[in-house]
Amino acid sequence: MEYEETYHGQRIIVTTLQQPEGDWKAKAELLDSGKRIPLGKTPDERYPSEEEAKRAALSVAAGAIDRTRISKGKP
Numbered sequence: 001m002e003y004e005e006t007y008h009g010q011r012i013i014v015t016t017l018q019q020p021e022g023d024w025k026a027k028a029e030l031l032d033s034g035k036r037i038p039l040g041k042t043p044d045e046r047y048p049s050e051e052e053a054k055r056a057a058l059s060v061a062a063g064a065i066d067r068t069r070i071s072k073g074k075p
Helices: 050-072
Strands: 003-006 010-018 022-031 035-038
Touching: 003 050, 010 050, 022 050
Parallel strands: none
Antiparallel strands: 003 010, 010 022, 022 035
């Protein structure tokens, strides 16, 4: 399942996938000018629910966005 979220104006696509064993995995990608930019480090962990997997992927995306914002500094 795909979800679109926004964090500090940056669009994020989170894709969740249920594994054959019944647990869940998720990955996050940033949208920039209509292109999907995969995040290098998304959790390879499995979660008991889709919501937990989605939150973990969003957390990774938010961290990547925050690091980019910090490195740019104030305008």
